[in-house]
Amino acid sequence: MGRYLISPNSFFDDRDQSVVEEFTQKLLTWYKENKRDFGWRRTRDPYKILVAEMMLQKTTSKQVNELYERFLEKFPSPSSIDKASLSEIEAELTPLGMEHKRALRFKQWAKMIIEKYEGNVPRSKEELLTLPGVGDYIANAVLCLAYGEHVPLLDTNIVRVLQRVFNLQSSKARARTDKKFWDFVMTITPPGKSRDLNLALLDHGALVCLARNPKCLICPVNQICVAYKEGKVRPLTQISTRAS
Numbered sequence: 001m002g003r004y005l006i007s008p009n010s011f012f013d014d015r016d017q018s019v020v021e022e023f024t025q026k027l028l029t030w031y032k033e034n035k036r037d038f039g040w041r042r043t044r045d046p047y048k049i050l051v052a053e054m055m056l057q058k059t060t061s062k063q064v065n066e067l068y069e070r071f072l073e074k075f076p077s078p079s080s081i082d083k084a085s086l087s088e089i090e091a092e093l094t095p096l097g098m099e100h101k102r103a104l105r106f107k108q109w110a111k112m113i114i115e116k117y118e119g120n121v122p123r124s125k126e127e128l129l130t131l132p133g134v135g136d137y138i139a140n141a142v143l144c145l146a147y148g149e150h151v152p153l154l155d156t157n158i159v160r161v162l163q164r165v166f167n168l169q170s171s172k173a174r175a176r177t178d179k180k181f182w183d184f185v186m187t188i189t190p191p192g193k194s195r196d197l198n199l200a201l202l203d204h205g206a207l208v209c210l211a212r213n214p215k216c217l218i219c220p221v222n223q224i225c226v227a228y229k230e231g232k233v234r235p236l237t238q239i240s241t242r243a244s
Contacts, residue, residue, distance in 0.1 A: 019224050020188050023165060024197060030220040031200035034207065036061070039068050041199070046121035046146035048072060053138045054105065059096045061206070067095055078119055081110035108132040123147050136182070144194050152185035153198040157205025164209060164227035210236075 035041075038061060040052030051072065055064045071092050075081045081089065089103035096102060109131040113121060121142065122128050128139035136154075143149035159175045162168045162184060170178040189197045208215045216228050216235030227233045 022224055023221050024188055024190060024193070026220040027200045027204060028193065028196055031196060031203060034203060035199065036203050036206070038065055039072075041145070044146050044148075046123070046142055047078060049146045050109075050121050050134075050138070050142055051075075053141045054102070054109075054133060055093070055096060057102075057133070057138075058098065063096055067092065078110040078113040078121075081106050082114050105133040109134065121146070125151075137176075144198055148195070150186075150189070150191070150194045152182050152189065152194075153202065154182050154185055155202065155205075157209070158185065158201045160211060161201055161205045161209045164214075164233060165221055165225045167226040 038052070040049055043049065052064060052068060055068065055071075074092060075084060075089070084107075086100075086103050086107060089106055090099040093099040093102045093106075112131055113119060116130075117127070122131075123143070123146075125139050125143060128134050128142055129136075140149075140151045140153055143151050144153065154176050156176060159170075159181060162181060163175070166184075168181065168184060170181060172178040175181055185198075185201070204219075208219050213236040214233055216222050216225070216233060217237065219225065219228070222228045228235070
């Protein structure tokens with residue numbers, strides 16, 4: 001695997017490698033029993049996944065889950081969005097907030113997919129990044145979840161998990177833009193496990209490794225977590241035996 005920076009004073013060595021393997025194995029095992037169920041996780045359709053990821057910007061999974069299927073029934077393809085009026089799209093996106101801005105983005109990327117990509121969501125990162133509103137995270141989400149590519153995901157939840165467990169630090173104002181973090185997720189992902197590990201990291205950050213009152217006592221990786229072992233977090237002490 002090589003020698004990768006974990007913190008300013010620590011590099012991967014053979015012992016670190018065993019910790020990484022323990023982390024991935026335990027997290028993947030935890031994920032099998034605790035994964036969240038959303039409509040966009042039950043499909044490999046790149047259009048449906050792109051819709052979900054665009055909706056998930058600056059809102060919660062719960063809010064998106066409540067309207068996702070209804071939106072797809074009304075707009076089952078890029079062409080249906082392209083043909084719809086802005087007000088029709090806004091009406092469906094209103095519960096998420098910023099509906100005018102969201103609707104404009106939907107119209108823009110749908111039009112581009114129709115005109116430039118023959119109605120098909122592109123499958124290269126370079127092409128995905130040309131779509132309005134699509135950045136590294138959404139592009140990789142489509143590549144990983146729809147097309148099965150071995151690429152990492154990184155959001156605020158995943159950053160928090162990596163910072164706590166591995167003491168991974170960033171000099172960037174927003175760690176989720178730090179290439180070192182993206183490379184780290186890629187480095188620790190076993191071959192063929194990109195989808196599962198990405199989703200496991202997302203779910204663990206959303207269900208267990210919370211920003212406030214993390215559920216450290218039921219965390220599957222608490223014994224290798226630097227923040228937990230060094231008392232750098234304030235865990236919730238009265239919790240059930242299963243994340244919810």
